[in-house]
Amino acid sequence: MNFHVTNKVLCVGDIRLLGISSSSVFLIGDTEQIICSSIFDTPPESIIVGPLVPLPPEEKEGTESK
């Protein structure tokens, strides 16, 4: 497929942005390829109801948990 773009005058006044969220792009310019991916996981299993206990730490020697 042949895809031709003609860029004419591009003149913008002011830009006010409140937030650029995770894995997103705000670009003033040209590009060829943008790939943005994001995984956000907060399933029911991630709700912990119970006593105040820490999350299991990284398994390293000397930091064996429980």
Next chain:
Amino acid sequence: MSVRWSIVRDIHVHSIGQASIVQIGDNEVIEPKMKVLAVQRAIPYFWGEEGNFDYPLFEREIPLMHKYEDLHMSMDNQESAIQVGCVKVLALAGSSVFQVGRNEKIISEARIKYFRQYVTSLSAPSKR
């Protein structure tokens, strides 16, 4: 193909988060990656070394769209510059990009696991 300039008169960025990038100028590839383990607790007490990235979402492959056919893209820039006045950004969150200029490729990736912890029985916080 002539390269376009980006002319911005004024930039104001208040804060940027983890693995985010503010780039002024041209480059080839920006590839920010972020892994976050977030914990929100009813009682805000946190141990220093808790938490690990041993969850499948930090390892799983992210599916990408495939190219179904060859694409030939050509650009004709009639004006030599993109002109912008004042840019005000309050915040950039994790693994995001704000660029003024030209690039070839941006590959950004964010993986966030978010825990919420409600405390029912109150015992004194102990070191495991």
